[in-house]
Amino acid sequence: MSEAVLGAVADAIDEARLWRLHEEFAAIGGTSKGGVCREALTPEDMTARIKLADLGRELGCTVGVDAIGNMFLRREGRKPDAAPVATGSHLDTQPTGGRFDGAYGVLAGVELFYALRDAGIETERPIEVINFTNEEGGRYAPGVMGSQVFADPDQLKRMLAAKAPDGGVLGGELGVFRQKLGPVEDRPFGTAYRAFVEGHIEQAPLLEETGNTVGVVTGIQGSRKFQIEVIGEEAHAGTMPRRRRKDALIAATHMVQALYRLMEDEEDTIRFTIGRFQAFPGAPSVVPGRVAFTCDFRHPSNELRARLGDQIEGLCKALAGPCGVEVNEYQSSVSVDFHGPMLEAVRRSAARLGVPHMDMYSGAGHDARNMARLCPSAMVFVPCERGISHNEAENAKASDLAAGTRVIAQAVTELALD
């Protein structure tokens, strides 16, 4: 019986429909270079959110939203009080992001609902598709915000007060979104799910290089994020002698070079990135009086992250020269190992479907990291071209997306059948 149902749901996954869904969402905030600019809670993100709610209603789901803006499309089960099984990811993107990062996990869930409907399958447990708020953390810090608050509601107040460089305030924009969306169910935080499965593109080239179609994600490396501000003194570029300057850019470039050296490991397992770096006031003939930059530091070893990350502040202070420097760690997360029985469920689906798969570790952070604190969780990776992501050139194959969705569909449906 169960095997027949699982076969039926996989058969009903429609590769062309799933690709069309990706195209339709990619058009919302689509860029001239084929990427997507749909940062959290911008008008583009709101349009995508409303489209998702409309799709959910068409598919017979109830739509719920919690206080941090996470969206829940719920397909009822025979036992409405049983702990639901959830899947999903995020629709927000980086400022120059791609068409698949995040969107894939949400749209694989929507496609699962289409398949369940077409195959006439009723599950015991309800199934929910979640769209988490502000996974990317580009416009509002920190990232994976929605799942973080979902798992730890004490963070809500601080997150609602988050400010974007463009002047936006998260709480205010959520209010605008709720008004545009119209009446939906108010959802509480911390739902006791039976399980959570997140689909995502790999964002690295391992699947492509090994000829596998699905990655069974065993864990996510931890990360530490820092905001660093160097304070010098503005001066006239044509008159102020070099020896009397307090040039924040000179000091900051010394720090940056030393930080890159500190984080250079022979094995190339450390991921260290200075993604934001800007000198102020930013006029060609003014000596910079201030530089602000970020550090994003990730590694599977909690010990190594603690040891090297703790050196960042001292190193910056030692290289500040005549300037001042402030180092603020604004985000930190330990490495997470996913739940063994959940990994088994994903491997079982892939094997049953004959999809080539491998175990792998995630370098990128994902919402599943936070969900793993609430319920048994897993992730399914699919290949993306050359591993390129956080880039408008991000690309993936329709057949890989569909194969991954079949694996997710079977795993979620199996968990919802008992």
Next chain:
Amino acid sequence: MSEAVLGAVADAIDEARLWRLHEEFAAIGGTSKGGVCREALTPEDMTARIKLADLGRELGCTVGVDAIGNMFLRREGRKPDAAPVATGSHLDTQPTGGRFDGAYGVLAGVELFYALRDAGIETERPIEVINFTNEEGGRYAPGVMGSQVFADPDQLKRMLAAKAPDGGVLGGELGVFRQKLGPVEDRPFGTAYRAFVEGHIEQAPLLEETGNTVGVVTGIQGSRKFQIEVIGEEAHAGTMPRRRRKDALIAATHMVQALYRLMEDEEDTIRFTIGRFQAFPGAPSVVPGRVAFTCDFRHPSNELRARLGDQIEGLCKALAGPCGVEVNEYQSSVSVDFHGPMLEAVRRSAARLGVPHMDMYSGAGHDARNMARLCPSAMVFVPCERGISHNEAENAKASDLAAGTRVIAQAVTELALD
């Protein structure tokens, strides 16, 4: 006769009125830190321009504007066809600029008009006070734009098309300004002036340190300005291995460090500044795919500027690593020596007034550099506190401003009496 007139105009210079003028203009775009943000052709700059035109009309001047937006307040002389004597500077500021840079030269001219009126002095030649457009070059490149076009009208078309990072187009904003200003005289470029005298704060600490009140400026050092763009590849901060990255920020910081070393001279006469530096897309978890920065390089020696400036492009290319780099020189000017008889006229005024003065060289560029191509020109510097400029903390003493204005007033009036 002439000595009596020169004494009368100097006596009529009113220190309190001149200071009040500075306070009134500093309020237009005034910042909470006591500085001024009045970048060229912003609404604040337009407000200051209209206030200047109103002052000119109150003082019986005709108001003219040329096609690049330079403003001319003209006080008629007994011989309306004689070549006029001009003074002035600019009302635009850096984004975090001070109250005196530029404004002093314009307001000293306005104060001269007050003094001539109060002393009942009629001159043979007309006298004009000029407010040049976009001296600072922070919002629109290049700087000293108004005087450059005035001396070389072939530049007009290119300058009108200049774009600001905030989306403004110079030609369009000039149209808005003309509409707000109402009917004024259309002025041609390249008026054959008898002479031009520009008052300005020193923007360096030499007058203060030597106890002098006026600097007789003998020349202005030449400059070269470069825009450099480093092109790498955006990638995910959590997944892309270091050895496969094309991180534009790593390449750019190597270039910056090498450029600072190249420009480090024992005598500390080279002025080399990287004032604008920004990584794109500027998200904490995206490896920077692009960095844009500027170089501002000044030195009195035309030979040294040529030799070192020509090394910038090669040095950047050698350090680009896996990235590409483009170097574009967008502005270049040779060192200028002011006209001997004009320096004599300024020294004579200072000596007659008993104002302690010294000859000095200007590190900063000024509109007088371009005016010197059209007519005998000179500059009068007054001290500013600790030499700090291009900074909201910029400061000057009312008595120094008045003393400098008396020197300018006598020099201009003497030239206008023959």
